[in-house]
Amino acid sequence: MQERLKELRKMAEAKIKSAHDLETLKELKIKFLGKKGELTSVLRGMGSLSPEERPVVGALANEIRNRLEELISSKEGELEEAKLEQKLKEETIDVTLPSVSFPMGAIHPLQAVIEELEDIFIGMGFEIAEGPEVETDKFNFEMLNFLKDHPARDMQDSFYITPEILLRTHTSSVQARTMLAKKGEVPVRIICPGKVYRRDSDDATHSHQFMQIEGLVVDRNISMSELKGVLFTFIKKIFGEDTEVRLRPSFFPFTEPSVEVDIYDPKKGWLEILGAGMVHPRVLEKSGYNPERYTGFAFGAGIERIAMLKYGIDDIRHFYNNDLRFLRQFQSE
């Protein structure tokens, strides 16, 4: 019997060692070690052995079982590893192959300037307001103290849709809208970036459509010096701390006094970037604010102007022609 067991061990060891795949190994396991396997069937004959022989054969059988189990499990590990290796080999990626390109858009320079301005003004406690681009005469002119036949209306050539409806010529049209919506409450502290339209012939410095950013503050005790502080702060944040700024007296029907603000460009000299002033008492009154009690200031800046100075762009039409060679230069902004 011991001979048969040893024989069985030899055969099983050889077969397990030469198994080439996990399937075969599984079959061998059943064949030799399973309930109906060969080892069990040899042991069934134990009954015919003498009491002295039994423990010896039993011990041998156990040893063989352990040995075969060990062999099978180590072979199993080996085959699994080989299988994984094979799989990895088949799925190898050649990282030196050229990749597919994913074209990335860029933020338009006007949008970049708007976002920068919004950040600056939000930091100074302003909120962002909006108004329609198709506007009524009432908000674009009348509420801003342009009387019906006031010569000031000739200052701006407008795109009229009907005699009462036009494309807004400036973002100042949001001033009265904002104040009316606030119903006499203070503080009013808003900016409004947006598109405006004028009947200009397009050239390097004129565009029939462009962008402005309006600012409006109304509260008690608002003075010209606060206007100056806000303007200087934002200009220096946008163009740099050393930027030279100057105020010139000017005229707008909706502000009194009015100023225009220039910044100094080493190449081009003094350049106007915005109009501003103290909100005209009549404008406050028309929008429900008692000018005896409240004062305010407003300003309106050209966004293209700011972007052109900031990025050294020499032609306003670049913003609107969608030439990718121009737009790509802002890709990493």
Ligand code: PHE
């Ligand atoms: N709306 C004026 C313009 O278009 C600018 C401005 C805004 C001036 C607010 C004073 C106050 O030129």
